Amino acid sequence: MALPTANPGFRLGCQESPAMGLRSAPRLALRRPGAVSGHRSRTGRGKFPVASTSLDDYLPMRSTEVKNRTLTGDITSLRLITAVKTPYLPDGRFDLEAYDSLINMQIEGGSEGVIVGGTTGEGHLMSWDEHIMLIGHTVNCFGTRIKVIGNTGSNSTREAVHATEQGFAVGMHAALHINPYYGKVSTEGLISHFEAVLPMGPTIIYNVPSRSGQDIPPQVIETLSGYPNMAGVKECVGHERVKCYTDKGITVWSGNDDECxxxxxxxxxxxxxxxxxxxxxxxxxxxxxxxxxxLLNEKLLPLTKWLFCLPNPIALNTALAQLGVARPVFRLPYVPLPLEKRIEFVRIVEAIGRGNFVGQQEARVLDDDDFVLISSFL
Known part of the structure; x- marks a missing residue:
């Protein structure tokens, strides 16, 4: 049965949320890999705009101190990275106690990295203040035990640059960058967008055309692969695209659990x-x-297919609530799976074995009125 948006069984919270603006400074021209230092070469895409700024007055947002940065090779060696969920309190704020518990479960289960504030973590429903705070919190609590990869991508290059500067400033080990979504751009524009963030630290580029509305073609990835900070690609297009990159020595992670x-x-x-x-x-x-x-892959397929029966993270949020790992709180526009799918999940847990899942409580079927839907929040 489908859950109507305005189901009276769901409880609505309502608190106000402040808007946040972002600023950016003019940027120095970026050099392509192998360019000679001090040489101002003009590419087909033109230079980054600095002509209107006097170099004597220009104050770059760059520190000359040696950073304790992660090497790109430390990221390319990771085999299991969790796109981690963000749990919420009933008023819509982050439930950091539940979040910390979930991260500990990932570490104990053998995950080597976490994507913070990605699609699964609902970064698109966060203010940038929330976003950077959660990255910094994760680094502060777990940064010596697991690699923290902050989703600092945006459809605005200015916002992506600003958020990535902040993410590395609070200690994240690597950045995840999607291509500019909704506002589709040219191939040259894609390359320029990623070139603006690559100098800051290890970077994973995320290709998911079903969400961004535009494929990142191999030409773009191959052009960017010469940058030392280019860690690799999270690729959701399929096996042939994966092989296209691995044949060229480019690191790639599957973005599809059912194909991984x-x-x-x-x-x-x-x-x-x-x-x-x-x-x-x-x-x-x-x-x-x-x-x-x-055999193990076949055993897990019912779970991985169930997780994507509706757009991610709807099913995951429902599952973690039914396992007692996260409160049954949803930030709208996400709402829980319908009852029949909630029942199906409990059966999948029984088939795979409760001991293989995170948490200690028995999996249970939640009722409609167990869920809290939040439309605005602090």
């Missing part, structure tokens, strides 16, 4: 950036580390 086993063992992917590992990190680690395992 074959992408890893048959097409050369380094690993997976996973939604399912929020729930079964130990099994996903086995899938990425212990060689081809068709």
């Amino acid at each position: 086993h074959d992408s890893r063992w048959k097409y050369g992917a380094t690993g997976v950036i996973s939604v399912a590992s929020n729930l079964v990190p130990g099994l996903m680690r086995s899938l990425m580390y212990e060689g081809e395992n068709a």
